[in-house]
Amino acid sequence: MTDKSSVQSISETLRDIRKSIDLLNRKMDLLLKERRSTSKSPLANNDTKLRAEGETSKFYGFDVVTLLSLPDHLRKTAMTISHLREASAGDIANETHRARAAESDYLNQLVTMGYLKKRRRGRTAYFYIEE
Amino acid sequence: MGRAIAVHSYKGGTGKTVVSVNLAATYARKGKRVCLFDFDFRAPSLQIAFKSNPEYWLNDFFDGGIELRDTLVDVTSKFSMPSVFEVGLANPSSTATRQILTKDQKWEMKALQRLLTAKDELLDKRKIDYLIMDTSPGIAFSSLNAIVASDLVLLVSTLDESDLDGTQRMIRDTYTSLEKKPVVLVNKVLIEQLSSEARRKSLSKEVEATFGVPPLEMIPCYCDVLGTSRRSIITLDKPEHPLAKQMDRISERIALER
Numbered sequence: 001m002t003d004k005s006s007v008q009s010i011s012e013t014l015r016d017i018r019k020s021i022d023l024l025n026r027k028m029d030l031l032l033k034e035r036r037s038t039s040k041s042p043l044a045n046n047d048t049k050l051r052a053e054g055e056t057s058k059f060y061g062f063d064v065v066t067l068l069s070l071p072d073h074l075r076k077t078a079m080t081i082s083h084l085r086e087a088s089a090g091d092i093a094n095e096t097h098r099a100r101a102a103e104s105d106y107l108n109q110l111v112t113m114g115y116l117k118k119r120r121r122g123r124t125a126y127f128y129i130e131e
Numbered sequence: 132m133g134r135a136i137a138v139h140s141y142k143g144g145t146g147k148t149v150v151s152v153n154l155a156a157t158y159a160r161k162g163k164r165v166c167l168f169d170f171d172f173r174a175p176s177l178q179i180a181f182k183s184n185p186e187y188w189l190n191d192f193f194d195g196g197i198e199l200r201d202t203l204v205d206v207t208s209k210f211s212m213p214s215v216f217e218v219g220l221a222n223p224s225s226t227a228t229r230q231i232l233t234k235d236q237k238w239e240m241k242a243l244q245r246l247l248t249a250k251d252e253l254l255d256k257r258k259i260d261y262l263i264m265d266t267s268p269g270i271a272f273s274s275l276n277a278i279v280a281s282d283l284v285l286l287v288s289t290l291d292e293s294d295l296d297g298t299q300r301m302i303r304d305t306y307t308s309l310e311k312k313p314v315v316l317v318n319k320v321l322i323e324q325l326s327s328e329a330r331r332k333s334l335s336k337e338v339e340a341t342f343g344v345p346p347l348e349m350i351p352c353y354c355d356v357l358g359t360s361r362r363s364i365i366t367l368d369k370p371e372h373p374l375a376k377q378m379d380r381i382s383e384r385i386a387l388e389r
Contacts, residue, residue, distance in 0.1 A: 023191075023196060023197075026196055026197060027194075027195065027196030027197075059243055059244060059247055059279065059280075060244065061240070062240065063236045063237075063239045063240040063243065063272070064239070064243065064272065064275035064276055064278075064279055064309070065236065065239070065272065065275065066236065067308075067309070068275075068305065068308055068309070072308070075308060076310075079310070
């Protein structure tokens with residue numbers, strides 16, 4: 001290899017390394033930004049407000065393949081709580097138009113399967129997706 | 132409010148990408164604000180039609196390192212469009228397509244959340260009228276994510292027996308489970324099968340009996356389109372072509388679908 005082509009090769013390698021470092025820096029900045037915004041989230045502060053005004057729906061806690069593997073009756077409940085993120089059986093029933101008692105049963109099944117957690121506020125049980 | 136459309140198929144080779152690209156171009160030509168995503172991370176191809184090699188790909192956005200706006204390529208002036216026309220491309224390198232195979236369910240869950248965030252950013256904040264996602268055929272994580280995130284799924288099928296059978300099963304077992312009712316487009320139909328109104332109606336009824344929904348449109352097999360390079364966008368390069376006129380009709384019918 002000639003001197004000129006060696007220098008060129010080293011230059012290209014250094015350019016690639018520089019590009020990788022820039023990309024890593026940007027990823028770090030973005031990850032730090034995401035972490036800061038998550039810690040300010042009302043949901044992180046156990047706010048009982050289920051959906052902020054103007055907030056469009058998100059989808060938490062389940063990947064699509066897991067959803068497809070669930071029995072039909074549980075899938076509907078899982079998809080609903082994926083959007084709400086934290087809800088009581090009554091909240092879910094309002095969305096699915098199924099009986100509250102049935103949704104309570106399905107939510108408890110999802111807790112047993114490890115997909116959801118449950119906590120009480122007063123007499124009401126709230127089911128949520130853990131981060 | 133804008134709409135997200137996932138263009139999907141059971142098998143490859145149904146003409147899904149040609150439909151995606153031409154549908155996006157049709158809307159853009161009509162003055163709509165359009166964003167087109169290459170969601171086929173296993174076999175990217177839109178970089179050919181748009182002759183682009185961007186610094187950042189959609190893969191970088193879904194990995195969590197890059198903001199969406201840094202991955203979008205503005206092709207508005209390139210195609211002399213009256214309004215915004217942007218594309219988000221998938222990385223075609225062998226490294227990138229192999230890396231997709233290594234993604235776990237946790238990553239896919241995060242990817243879905245990022246996609247929904249991207250959809251909000253594009254449709255709500257940036258007032259994009261149509262986000263069109265050209266997906267990977269069959270049951271792939273990225274395709275399922277696109278389907279879940281979409282407001283409408285355009286399912287492209289041919290009349291090949293294996294395609295009909297697989298598409299039928301996919302509608303029954305996957306789409307129904309995800310509570311998505313697709314709009315069906317039948318592509319590459321033999322011209323003889325559409326040679327008269329009676330034959331057209333008969334074929335339409337057969338398709339409806341198979342899929343449970345009538346076809347939105349049945350597109351004949353255009354040999355000249357098959358032989359055209361991927362670099363060509365028919366609705367822009369040959370606006371008088373019958374396919375361009377059909378894409379026009381399809382775009383109007385989709386706009387009416389709710």
